[in-house]
Amino acid sequence: xxxxxxxxxxxxxxxxxxxxxxxxxxxxxxxxxxxxxxxxxxxxxxxxxxxxxxxxxxxxxxxxxxxxxxxxxxxxxxxxxxxxxxxxxxxxxxxxxxxxxxxxxxxxxxxxxxxxxxxxxxxxxxxxxxxxxxxxxxxxxxxxxxxxxxxxxxxxxxxxxxxxxxxxxxxxxxxxxxxxxxxxxxxxxxxxxxxxxxxxxxxxxxxxxxxxxxxxxxxxxxxxxxxxxxxxxxxxxxxxxxxxxxxxxxxxxxxxxxxxxxxxxxxxxxxxxxxxxxxxxxxxxxx
Amino acid sequence: xxxxxxxxxxxxxxxxxxxxxxxxxxxxxxxxxxxxxxxxxxxxxxxxxxxxxxxxxxxxxxxxxxxxxxxxxxxxxxxxxxxxxxxxxxxxxxxxxxxxxxxxxxxxxxxxxxxxxxxxxxxxxxxxxxxxxxxxxxxxxxxxxxxxxxxxxxxxxxxxxxxxxxxxxxxxxxxxxxxxxxxxxxxxxxxxxxxxxxxxxxxxxxxxxxxxxxxxxxxxxxxxxxxxxxxxxxxxxxxxxxxxxxxxxxxxxxxxxxxxxxxxxxxxxxxxxxxxxxxxxxxxxxxxxxxxxxxxxxxxxxxxxxxxxxxxxxxxxxxxxxxxxxxxxxxxxxxxxxxxxxxxxxxxxxxxxxxxxxxxxxxxxxxxxxxxxxxxxxxxxxxxxxxxxxxxxxxxxxxxxxxxxxxxxxxxxxxxxxxxxxxxxx
Numbered sequence: 100x101x102x103x104x105x106x107x108x109x110x111x112x113x114x115x116x117x118x119x120x121x122x123x124x125x126x127x128x129x130x131x132x133x134x135x136x137x138x139x140x141x142x143x144x145x146x147x148x149x150x151x152x153x154x155x156x157x158x159x160x161x162x163x164x165x166x167x168x169x170x171x172x173x174x175x176x177x178x179x180x181x182x183x184x185x186x187x188x189x190x191x192x193x194x195x196x197x198x199x200x201x202x203x204x205x206x207x208x209x210x211x212x213x214x215x216x217x218x219x220x221x222x223x224x225x226x227x228x229x230x231x232x233x234x235x236x237x238x239x240x241x242x243x244x245x246x247x248x249x250x251x252x253x254x255x256x257x258x259x260x261x262x263x264x265x266x267x268x269x270x271x272x273x274x275x276x277x278x279x280x281x282x283x284x285x286x287x288x289x290x291x292x293x294x295x296x297x298x299x300x301x302x303x304x305x306x307x308x309x310x311x312x313x314x315x316x317x318x319x320x321x322x323x324x325x326x327x328x329x330x331x332x333x334x335x336x337x338x339x340x341x342x343x344x345x346x347x348x349x350x351x352x353x354x355x356x357x358x359x360x361x362x363x364x365x366x367x368x369x370x371x372x373x374x375x376x377x378x379x380x381x382x383x384x385x386x
Numbered sequence: 387x388x389x390x391x392x393x394x395x396x397x398x399x400x401x402x403x404x405x406x407x408x409x410x411x412x413x414x415x416x417x418x419x420x421x422x423x424x425x426x427x428x429x430x431x432x433x434x435x436x437x438x439x440x441x442x443x444x445x446x447x448x449x450x451x452x453x454x455x456x457x458x459x460x461x462x463x464x465x466x467x468x469x470x471x472x473x474x475x476x477x478x479x480x481x482x483x484x485x486x487x488x489x490x491x492x493x494x495x496x497x498x499x500x501x502x503x504x505x506x507x508x509x510x511x512x513x514x515x516x517x518x519x520x521x522x523x524x525x526x527x528x529x530x531x532x533x534x535x536x537x538x539x540x541x542x543x544x545x546x547x548x549x550x551x552x553x554x555x556x557x558x559x560x561x562x563x564x565x566x567x568x569x570x571x572x573x574x575x576x577x578x579x580x581x582x583x584x585x586x587x588x589x590x591x592x593x594x595x596x597x598x599x600x601x602x603x604x605x606x607x608x609x610x611x612x613x614x615x616x617x618x619x620x621x622x623x624x625x626x627x628x629x630x631x632x633x634x635x636x637x638x639x640x641x642x643x644x645x646x647x648x649x650x651x652x653x654x655x656x657x658x659x660x661x662x663x664x665x666x667x668x669x670x671x672x673x674x675x676x677x678x679x680x681x682x683x684x685x686x687x688x689x690x691x692x693x694x695x696x697x698x699x700x701x702x703x704x705x706x707x708x709x710x711x712x713x714x715x716x717x718x719x720x721x722x723x724x725x726x727x728x729x730x731x732x733x734x735x736x737x738x739x740x741x742x743x744x745x746x747x748x749x750x751x752x753x754x755x756x757x758x759x760x761x762x763x764x765x766x767x768x769x770x771x772x773x774x775x776x777x778x779x780x781x782x783x784x785x786x787x788x789x790x791x792x793x794x795x796x797x798x799x800x801x802x803x804x805x806x807x808x809x810x811x812x
Contacts, residue, residue, distance in 0.1 A: 141800075142800070145470070145492060157804065161808060163807075163808040163811045163812055166811070166812070167811050226654075227658070230658050230660055231658070231659055231660050232658060232659050233658075250588055253660070254643055254644045254660070335644075336591075336642075336643060336644020336645060336655075337594050337644055337645035337646070337647065337810065338637070338642060338644060338645060340810060340811035344810075344811065345807065345811055348807045348810060348811075349807065350467070351463035351464065351467065352463060352596065352803045352806075352807065353466065353467055353470055353471070353488075354803065354804075357804075
């Protein structure tokens with residue numbers, strides 16, 4: 100008994116083993132399989148075990164790959180900026196301008212209401228709204244703002260980013276609101292007593308203290324946008340592509356090895372991006 | 387005492403013997419009887435594209451045959467994927483012939499004995515000899531008869547003669563062309579090249595299904611006079627580059643409003659006026675018209691791109707379920723479904739039986755290209771044409787006689803697919 104107690108390492112191992120097993124089985128193993136398949140060869144209807152670099156060679160050899168990765172980053176960056184601005188403003192208003200906790204909770208729940216419907220529905224409902232003969236165009240024409248229907252509203256990068264912002268802003272609001280609620284109000288009072296104006300308080304007190312929340316929101320938004328394919332497909336009318344679409348097209352055409360190779364490169368890219376972001380902010384403070 | 391015992395045991399033996407004999411008879415000779423009782427418990431799972439996976443068919447099957455048919459409608463690529471990779475997820479595959487060419491070698495489908503198909507003799511010539519009429523020429527591409535037969539019950543090859551073993555039992559086919567919105571175009575359209583006409587910049591669309599889209603593209607390229615393919619249905623790498631190069635350029639110039647992948651997307655694009663000219667399928671035209679919006683399935687000088695579909699049986703199917711599958715396929719060819727599909731603008735692979743399920747006026751309108759005498763209704767009851775109107779493209783022989791290519795799987799398919807992916811991403 101004593102011996103067992105002394106061997107605290109063993110107890111430790113036993114305690115983490117269920118989690119380790121779950122992670123191993125449902126995370127590491129599937130990723131390992133994707134790595135393996137990415138070296139296989141595909142015919143039209145079957146995949147053949149092999150070890151060849153063809154899939155990677157084709158991927159890096161095609162100029163389209165670079166355009167598509169650039170597109171993916173572009174979507175992620177613009178969406179991130181928009182969701183951050185909106186998310187921060189909403190969270191700031193909820194946390195500092197609404198005084199009673201009841202109202203804070205009520206308004207916060209109000210923000211989540213659109214998220215009770217399906218992603219796809221919220222996305223597709225933009226299509227009739229933005230279309231050539233849609234509500235947006237007919238309203239603008241009746242107001243006399245424009246004479247001809249505006250084409251770039253739908254099936255364009257604008258539409259894709261609009262849908263992304265609409266879909267993912269809440270993922271920014273929630274963590275930022277959460278960190279803001281933890282800021283000790285006396286810090287703000289102290290800053291004011293020391294003579295800081297509103298902008299200075301925001302810049303020197305609130306933003307540094309909400310950084311972990313911003314970072315968590317950023318991770319959510321960036322990974323969701325970089326991994327998405329269906330929003331890009333619907334909102335761009337299949338005309339634009341990000342890496343997710345490249346993968347989904349490959350899968351649809353039964354090119355599993357090529358899809359795996361692309362998925363591995365995407366995974367590495369996203370890990371690099373997140374790794375870089377985590378160098379700037381210690382999100383453990385948040386947890 | 388012994389005597390009695392003997393008696394009993396002898397009687398016991400006799401009884402047992404009789405029971406065994408009866409059981410044996412029941413299980414062999416009596417099979418149809420058991421089958422008739424059990425058939426209600428059979429559930430067949432069918433999947434295919436939205437064009438022919440209709441709930442009305444499942445309802446009618448339950449009514450006429452007694453068993454349950456579960457339908458799953460998917461887009462063309464997902465159908466191919468499922469046929470190739472998930473053989474246990476279906477019993478009946480409702481697929482196109484070009485898909486069959488892709489997946490047959492995987493061995494997930496079993497060959498079907500044509501002697502068990504009651505209406506085999508009435509199946510249209512296109513699916514058997516490849517010839518619509520004895521004198522007609524066979525179009526380029528994956529023509530159904532080239533992948534319609536295999537060498538035997540376990541064949542994974544294709545044979546070019548009527549071998550008695552079919553890969554798919556043909557059910558449906560049609561000639562496809564461009565759909566247009568005459569009210570928004572306001573002038574006659576006669577050539578495939580109009581798809582890339584700068585006049586329709588930002589108002590054109592093409593379908594994002596490689597095996598079909600590449601053929602539409604080839605029709606456009608030939609019509610523009612850019613290139614004449616020795617065989618559109620089997621392009622070389624250079625020809626693929628040329629074709630997709632032209633379309634990539636058009637895409638970058640903003641020619642296309644969107645690409646579509648499933649049939650309902652094409653309906654929405656057309657009905658909303660986002661697109662005025664695009665690759666389209668017959669029932670999509672029907673669906674746009676049913677909303678009261680003018681839409682024409684425009685016959686073009688260069689001819690049609692054609693496709694055919696049929697039912698395949700999963701290799702895993704055996705016994706009672708296999709019998710039910712044959713029963714279902716025989717029922718499918720017996721006319722009711724054919725009539726239903728014809729009223730959507732397709733052609734039934736067994737026109738003779740379908741005719742019995744259509745009115746003379748419907749047959750005249752859809753098949754013979756005659757002017758309608760009264761209102762022509764869709765299977766769901768929407769009005770598609772009024773008295774005096776004629777079907778776009780005319781009669782069966784006019785339309786199918788002008789087919790110049792079939793949806794195809796080429797030798798360079800792998801290359802084409804990758805290039806196609808690049809075109810979509812470009």
